[in-house]
Amino acid sequence: MSQAKVPVWVNVGLIPFINIVLAFLVSGLVFVAIGQNPIEAAGYLVYGAFGYDEGVGYTLYYATNFIFTGLAVSIAFKAGLFNIGGEGQAYIGGLGVGLVCLSLDHSMPFIVIMPLAIIAAALFGAAWAYVPAYLQAKRGSHIVITTIMFNFIASSLMVYLMVNWLKEKSGMAPNSRTFEENAWMPYLHNMLSPLGIDIGDSPLNGAFILALICCVLVWALIWHTRWGYQLRTLGTNPTAAKYAGIDTAKVTIWVMLISGGLAGFVGINEIMGVNHSLLLNFTAGYGFAGIAVSLMGRNHPIGIVLAAVLFGALYQGGAELAFEIPTITPEVVVVIQGLVILFSGALEHMFKGRIEGFFIRRAAAQEK
Amino acid sequence: MFDTLIIMLDATLRVSTPLILAALAGLYAERSGIVDIGLEGKILGSAFAAAAGAAVFGSAWIGLACGVLASIVLALIHGFACITHRGDHIVSGVAINTIVAGLTVTLGLDWFGMGGQTPTLSGDQRFTEITLPFADALRDVPVIGQIYSNLLSGHNIIVYLAFLMVPATYWIIYKTRFGLRLRAVGENPHAVDTAGISVAWIRYRALIVCGILCGIAGAYLSTAHNAGFLKDMSAGKGYMALAALIFGKWRPVPVLFACLLFGFLDAVAVRLQGVVIPGMGEVPVQLIEVLPYVLTVLLLAGFIGKAVAPKAVGRPYVKERA
């Protein structure tokens, strides 16, 4: 009854909005604390993120990663699972992409490599999610802890592989050789220029389109298939899922495989799209940021796209900001990201009760 | 051989000290029902505050105080989110870790202008090694003397403190009123509430203790083990401590041994680099680095015993019909 009287827009619009505003207000205080004018800083940030073609390109390039990891976190969340392992899954997904590109770029055309790389990203990412998923489903091991552990294991594994097996012999750093160009995901500015559309040079590439396709697929999967129905049942009421004869172990494992696969697509954007070689640490915290993105996007693909663009803007704008004001480091963006997680995640109930109370009272008053 | 062993164990003590402190910190939090993956952030925040405080005021002790204070503040934020506003413990922990990772560098750059580091500490700005009485005299006595002088003596005060915290924690948890209530609140907060005790207040106190211990751990990193703060210097120790806490099944003494094991593996990893073991070839250090995590996963999977967490851990306490 109580929910019925609170308009929908309050829960999906007003409350998240207030939370984000609060996060930004506190971020503003951080700027004040380090002696910067927050308004001016915000100006650079917005200009850097949206002020010119190239900036927009960078924003969307970062957003691509956030869409993948945000979707990954949120689909698991829909099934009641907290996947903190996006970082590791993205890392291993990238490994899969790299292996495909390295082994086929001399012999195969792009049209063959691309689908194989996408499949490899999904399979490798999924494989990395499989063990925690299996242990959760069959042995009840807490998936939060196991996925954290698997992040560390992924990072050691990658170092081992890069240093001992995949490193380019002649180079210094543990990077693989650069792929041949037929294993590069085309840049969007290159794809669009034949059509006479000119967007600035940026790392934005075909992976962005893949990300949008993933959004649609995830949306349809969750809300319009029987499998999605089972997943949502499991996520909201595991006992009811058992009652309904849903094989919860199977759903748990599958949803984590999908989650891991989505995270693995970060590898398409980073390895195939931008770096064009396999290297260490390319995930750069995108997996963890996915948690913030999915919280902010209320676990809905549309929300996730919006949140991902916001985070992309923060990253790109933050780089611009650090470029213009050298006494600011781009890490300030990490602070903002953390504050967003705090206010729209951990403190989501802070105002909820009061705001809902307000609308309930108002509705009650109107009834009389 | 014996000498090498002593050296490794000596390093083990140093490396496991922050783990022990952080794992005990986690023990207080989780025994009270609060999941704390924010250990990492608290260690990092304290390491920064301690180094900054020591650099500015010229005293390691003031640094320690700053570190502990910073860590308590972070613990209270966690409490505010999880206890007062019934937020998700994991989300709050992730948030704190993220905020601290960014804030330390941002403030560091603003205050010291050295790329987010603090100035290098020296002299009184650091905790230095203490030589135990007669350590020099006994150095040449075989075995016992060696152990005493080379292994037990010559650590800084925080190392000794960390090891003292283990029996102290045991005593607090099992022999005091606070401990009884702490254990109860992690198992069944309703029972505590109806016994006329404030659930929130016990949990806040547990988090404050957690903050203090993490604060000491962080100060150890930047003002004792090292000489200054570096970006991301906690390097996963908080997560490692969490793993040790699970490995030790939320009990002080087993947790100590888990930390020592992890510390030992770390010490071995440092020294095994490039060492060729006959018949096996060169051991990849990554394999040893990864062992604590693999062991924890195996434990959680029930392959090496069962880890049963406090029953109410991670669940926000709401007064409602059970």
Place this chain on the structure above:
Amino acid sequence: ADKPAVVYDQAGKFDKSFNEGVYDGIMKYTKESGVKVREFEPKNEAQVEQGLRRLAKRGYSPIVAVGFTMTSSVQKVAKDFPNIHFTLIDSVVDLPNVESIVFKEHEGSFLVGALAAMKSKTGTVGFIGGMDIPLVRKFGCGFEQGVKYVAPNDTVIQNMTGSTGAAFNDPTKGSELAKSQFSQGADVVFAAAGGTGIGVYQAAADAGHYAIGVDSNQNHLHPGVMLSSMVKRVDQAAYNTFKEAAAGEWKPGLQVLGLAEDGVDWALDDNNKSLVSADMEAKLADIKAKIISGDIKVHDYMSDSTCNY
């Protein structure tokens, strides 16, 4: 107009060693000429290229790129901006608008190796490298040759901190490695490990042994402990680049700086004067002269990826 710029690598400009050397050179140039140098510290791979591109677009020239990690980005951006001058330190890009500056680290390391052997009482000295890459092995190999040149029977313990970039910034591990080497009898350690060195020097200070710094002159960090530093004059390289550019004398191509060019050297100043006897100083001067003249041939690890000399 004179619009110089610099892009540091991800260790940041206050790494107390390599990047900081460049920073010192810039300070010197700015003080002398009054021209401010635009600085940028990227935080991830994508920002390296983005930063270079942005600076180039805004017409900054020359742009100094610090460190081998910039190689591929410089390659790409320099191709797109043929009118902008790039100077790449520590790596080589063969383009008409790129100047590449590399150093003969093995020669400088040879000198400090010889010094370490002279100073050591135990006959055991240590080398602690940062990331395990050929460039760092080059330091270690030169150091070992120097030690053996003075005392053929001395032992050189060599350790690397790790295999990733983090190994250049891990003082905790540095200090653990140093302690381990001390316990194996080493009484002088040479760290070629960037920020990791800080931990090594601290451990030496705590244990009452000697340490040798790297890249910049680090003698001031622990006077009385720092026996010397193997300086790599990146500061000079950066300074010269800006100076030449201002005078219109900037040239593309490869520059290899060794002892002869003052590109590498050992540092002697007030901080370590008391540790180096006149005799040692003379002996080192002699060795240096011999290396320059070619009488002593120092093997370069990177020439064949081995340390067989």
Place this chain on the structure above:
Amino acid sequence: MTNNKTPYAIELRDISKRFGAVQANKDICLQVPAGTVHGIIGENGAGKSTLMSIIYGFYEADSGHIEVDGQIVDIRNSQDAIKAGIGMVHQHFMLVENFTVLENVMLGAEGGALLQQGMDAARAELKRLAHEYSLDIDVDAVVEELPVGLQQRVEILKALYRGARILILDEPTGVLTPQEADHLFRILRSLTEQGVTVLLITHKLREILASTTNVSVMRQGEMVAHRETANTDKEELAELMVGKKVRLKVDKDEATPAEVFLSAKHLSQLDSQGVKRLKDVSLELRAGEILGIAGVSGNGQSELLNVLSGITPLDEGEIQFAGQTITASAPKNAAELRDLKMAHVPEDRHKMGLVTGFEAYEAAVLGYHNSDAYNGKILMNRKAMLEECNSRMAAWDVRPPNPHLKTANFSGGNQQKIVIAREVEQNPDVLLIGQPTRGVDIGAIENIHEQIVKLRDSGKAILLVSVELDEIMALSDRILVMFDGAVVGELDAKDADERTLGLMMANAYNEDQKGAAQ
């Protein structure tokens, strides 16, 4: 009581409490003379527990005040209540299960910062209490290893140890057999003799009549009547509770059992701790009969339902159903059994039967979501789901008839209708039904009971699990009694009475018979 100068042990004035949109308590006044047992009755959700929780300081009242012994006391938390001499035994025990009895009793009354000092004192005091009120217990036993009856004793000891003069018991007999309940009431009597005042909440009018001095009735958050127990009867109280005349009897004809639809032989099941929850249970369920399972809650009925419906796999034994043999090595899950026309109305609709976050039309296909009727090739067919939900809502008079309303926002009775409609409309051969009327008001109960009987008359087999003996006796044709995971007795419904069933539920029937024989 006769002397109205004596202040009441406890007096409530105008207590109100609201949870969001629900007014749980409204202007409640209550006066309880010292040394009496005061009963409070009311339907589910009437606000009884809320009121008691307010007295005990667990919730804070929005308005109103409380007097103890004529003094206004400000009760903001349980600490204040304990200080005022109030103790409470909750409907769901408030015990730390892995603590010993002693630790549980001491919690909150440790008597010092260190445990050791208090421990010895507590031991002595518990010994005294045990002696005085015949409340014997091993103080070093771990609580989770004690049977429920003893756990309740720990709760009472906890209150007494804190010096409670006013003791609140919230539905204390829900987990007890009638005989255990009698023992409890004897204890209460000896407490009142010592001057303790007891507030007793129960649904069982028999208990009210047997053990209280006065009784108050609550309905929809309000206190609607006070009676002296001596001057009232069951019918009056029931009418007061519901607000209208109630028929306490269901009309039904003689059953005509036909062929066996489902038979179970030697079923056993272990829980995750390895404890045997079902012990060698065998039963046969025939077409056209209602088989009732009686028992104190927690004696294996839930496990039996779960095993029969395929929710938990069985560990031993076999089930014959629809021509299939189900064993541990050849299990069938809930979905497969549904396909074989077995339907299941679970005991707890919130925990199991519904997904409260779903809209009604989605919840209305739970368990049947894979059926072709609701699915296209890839996507689900929303239109079909909505149409079916609309027509069912009309047929079963679900209010409001809005398929898009969140399930959580229907009242308990309407939620139950959604669940029962879903299961019955699939036209099953066997219907397993647990606690069909729990939390449902009397009006809706009648309707549900009629539907169950109708289904029986159409030749279906029904297995009914209920902890309400009245319900079991009213509906069943045959009754099985469960105790500690085993079937301990079978009765024809005609031969069943409360005493016999009660003894069987305590597994004391045989001894009692022997005793009678001697």
